Amino acid sequence: MTRLFTSSFSHIILFIGISIMVVPVWMIFASSTHTSSFIYSHGLQFFIGDSFHENYLRVLLYQGGFFKEITALKMFFNSFIMATGVALLSVFTSLMAAYALVYYRTKYATFLFWLIFVTILVPLELRIFPTYSVMAKLNLVNSYFGLIVPISASAIATLFFRQFYRTVPDELLESAKLDGANTWRFFIDFLVPLSKTMIIAMFIFMFVFGYNQYLWPLLVTSSEQYWTVVMGLKMMSGSIVHRFAFVMMSMVPPVLIIIILQKHFIKGVFQDK
Amino acid sequence: MKKVQFKSNYSQYLFLAPQLGILLIFLYWPIIQTFKDAFTIQDAFGISTQFAGIDNFLFIFDDPAYLTAFKFTIIYSFVITLITGAIGLLLAVQANKVIHGKSAYKTLLIWPYAIAPAVVGVMANYFFSERFGLLYHLFSDLWGFNWYESVFDAYIYVIIAGSWKQISANFIFFLAGLQAIQVSVIEASMIDCKSSFRRFWTITFPLLMPTTFFLIIINITYAFFDTFGIIDTTTIGAPSGETRTLVYKAYMDGFRGLDLGSAGAQSIMMMLIVLFITIFQFRYIEGKIHYN
Numbered sequence: 001m002t003r004l005f006t007s008s009f010s011h012i013i014l015f016i017g018i019s020i021m022v023v024p025v026w027m028i029f030a031s032s033t034h035t036s037s038f039i040y041s042h043g044l045q046f047f048i049g050d051s052f053h054e055n056y057l058r059v060l061l062y063q064g065g066f067f068k069e070i071t072a073l074k075m076f077f078n079s080f081i082m083a084t085g086v087a088l089l090s091v092f093t094s095l096m097a098a099y100a101l102v103y104y105r106t107k108y109a110t111f112l113f114w115l116i117f118v119t120i121l122v123p124l125e126l127r128i129f130p131t132y133s134v135m136a137k138l139n140l141v142n143s144y145f146g147l148i149v150p151i152s153a154s155a156i157a158t159l160f161f162r163q164f165y166r167t168v169p170d171e172l173l174e175s176a177k178l179d180g181a182n183t184w185r186f187f188i189d190f191l192v193p194l195s196k197t198m199i200i201a202m203f204i205f206m207f208v209f210g211y212n213q214y215l216w217p218l219l220v221t222s223s224e225q226y227w228t229v230v231m232g233l234k235m236m237s238g239s240i241v242h243r244f245a246f247v248m249m250s251m252v253p254p255v256l257i258i259i260i261l262q263k264h265f266i267k268g269v270f271q272d273k
Numbered sequence: 274m275k276k277v278q279f280k281s282n283y284s285q286y287l288f289l290a291p292q293l294g295i296l297l298i299f300l301y302w303p304i305i306q307t308f309k310d311a312f313t314i315q316d317a318f319g320i321s322t323q324f325a326g327i328d329n330f331l332f333i334f335d336d337p338a339y340l341t342a343f344k345f346t347i348i349y350s351f352v353i354t355l356i357t358g359a360i361g362l363l364l365a366v367q368a369n370k371v372i373h374g375k376s377a378y379k380t381l382l383i384w385p386y387a388i389a390p391a392v393v394g395v396m397a398n399y400f401f402s403e404r405f406g407l408l409y410h411l412f413s414d415l416w417g418f419n420w421y422e423s424v425f426d427a428y429i430y431v432i433i434a435g436s437w438k439q440i441s442a443n444f445i446f447f448l449a450g451l452q453a454i455q456v457s458v459i460e461a462s463m464i465d466c467k468s469s470f471r472r473f474w475t476i477t478f479p480l481l482m483p484t485t486f487f488l489i490i491i492n493i494t495y496a497f498f499d500t501f502g503i504i505d506t507t508t509i510g511a512p513s514g515e516t517r518t519l520v521y522k523a524y525m526d527g528f529r530g531l532d533l534g535s536a537g538a539q540s541i542m543m544m545l546i547v548l549f550i551t552i553f554q555f556r557y558i559e560g561k562i563h564y565n
Contacts, residue, residue, distance in 0.1 A: 007370070007371060007372070009367075010367040010368075010370045010371045011367075011371060011374075013363060013364065013367045014364060014367050014368060014371065014378050014382075017360070017363075017364045017367075017382060017440075017444075018378065018381045018382060020437070020440075021381065021382060021384070021385050021437075021440070021441070022381065024396060024400060024437075025385075025396070027407075028396055028399060031399075039405060040404060040405065043405040043407070044399065044400075044405055044406075044407055089295075092291065093291040093292035093295060094292060096288040096289070096291060096292065097288065097289050097291070097292035097293070099288050100285045100286075100288035100289045101289075102275060103275065103278055103279055104278055104279050104280070104281045104285040105278040105279070105280060105281060106281035106285065107281075108281075112289065115293070115296075116292065116293070116296065119296055119300050119301075121544065121547050121548060121551060122300065122304060122544060122547075123494075123498050125498045125501060125520045125524075126307070126498075126520075126540045126543055126544055126547075127300070127303040127304055127306075127307050127540060128524065128527075129310070129527045129528075129533055129536055129537075130302075130303035130304070130306035130307045130310065130537075131299065131303040133303075133306065134298070134299065134302050134303050134306065149295060149299055150299045152295060153295045153296055153299040153300045155292075155296070158292065166275070170275055170276050170277045173275070173277045173278075174277050177277070183279050183284050184284070187288075208386075208387050211389070212387075212388075212389035212390070212391075212392075213389075214389060214390065214391040214501065214502040214505075215501050215502070215505075215524070219528075230389045230391050230392065230502075231391075233391055233392065233395050233506065234391070234505070234506070243395075244399070247392060247395050247396060250389070250392050251387070251388045251389070251392050254387035254388065254389070255384050255387045255388065257387065258383065258384055258386060258387040259380060259384055262379075262380060262383060266445070266449065269449075270449040270453075
């Protein structure tokens with residue numbers, strides 16, 4: 001009896017928790033399927049209305065921005081390029097850097113370690129104007145390169161790969177060496193396949209991180225051609241239901257990725273097998 | 274460190290080159306520039322600069338708006354850490370307990386982690402809208418809520434907006450921490466102690482200390498840096514700059530005021546705060562944690 005009681009107590013708490021997470025988003029979604037005048041006269045809605053197609057199609061295809069040059073569809077494309085670029089570049093560079101830190105004996109080991117990891121203490125927000133002026137000097141403002149690379153200058157994934165490599169048994173390298181594998185062969189044939197889960201997890205982590213950037217794209221793109229979805233929130237105009245629809249669509253890509261790949265994500269980040 | 278390694282040769286630097294190259298150009302160069310900015314004064318057109326010593330630093334300490342932002346940032350990170358940690362832990366403990374529907378609960382609780390802070394801010398904006406905001410009307414019926422004028426009400430607004438998605442991150446990490454505790458430890462404790470409440474606080478919670486400690490840092494970093502998008506889409510610092518974080522104020526001074534010297538000095542102050550928190554965690558908190 002007590003067991004039944006404690007278990008239903010748990011379910012009630014969890015149900016309240018889920019409601020806090022789901023209800024606000026659901027209400028914005030439901031409201032986005034009504035007309036603006038209905039929202040203004042009746043407030044936010046719980047139930048779906050009948051303007052879904054009309055509102056979402058208009059938001060996706062409407063030429064917005066100050067110069068009427070960009071559609072939401074183009075912003076999604078830009079965000080996708082930016083997020084994928086950030087994820088690929090940071091996973092690629094971190095995977096290699098962590099390998100060099102863990103699998104080589106050198107007297108500069110401590111120096112190299114600190115050179116890379118002290119950067120975690122200085123997030124982009126703390127050096128945003130100087131980073132912008134560097135980008136301006138290199139003529140990289142208003143480009144995909146400018147959106148991607150400064151966000152990829154992060155050692156967080158390196159830290160995770162380093163932790164992971166350190167749990168790989170020493171015997172692996174010993175036997176690979178006996179088989180005559182050199183540093184490249186060992187990296188490509190042994191370590192990369194072994195790190196698959198970690199690579200997926202870091203890819204998801206950096207994809208979401210890249211997609212969700214707000215301040216940096218706002219600063220580095222003066223041309224509407226490079227606007228991303230999340231910064232577009234600041235720029236969006238139009239009636240209230242169209243804004244609801246844009247907000248709803250803006251969260252779809254990262255949320256879908258987290259839901260579909262959550263097992264890999266959790267497996268990698270917490271390294272449980 | 275590894276016992277078996279390769280001897281260092283040129284190939285090590287080939288592996289390091291891509292990351293080091295990016296860090297040097299896009300991170301170290303701007304950091305050096307930040308220090309330069311912080312110790313110089315630029316004229317309004319950015320044509321001439323002159324060495325200013327610590328004038329920029331003295332100036333920010335004299336600025337009441339800086340102290341307001343400092344106070345708000347401390348309160349904000351403390352409250353967010355407390356709220357999201359407590360709710361995340363409560364949900365994780367319950368999710369770890371239930372037998373049916375565990376993975377459904379997990380999925381339904383972690384997805385807000387993926388939503389951008391700026392998106393969360395815009396949504397919060399709708400719930401606190403004067404025209405149709407549910408929470409605005411609820412709170413204003415309860416005590417005359419008005420975030421345009423009352424500092425306390427504005428705090429409530431940005432704390433709710435800032436905490437919401439961070440509950441998910443706390444939940445994920447606490448759940449992983451709970452699942453890492455060995456079943457034998459829990460079983461042994463069940464023999465010794467009947468009260469599940471006491472068992473939690475004397476056995477489980479101390480074993481969760483490494484997770485808690487990690488999350489405190491994560492939450493503080495979140496409140497310091499990631500909430501920019503939330504502040505910028507909710508109160509924009511209203512009323513009269515009371516809900517500006519340090520990052521938000523530095524950005525405004527640099528962008529709107531074009532005062533790069535002050536923005537640089539503020540950035541260096543924040544680096545020192547982050548450094549202080551990091552050293553503090555290693556020195557004082559890590560020593561008191563039980564690892565299993």
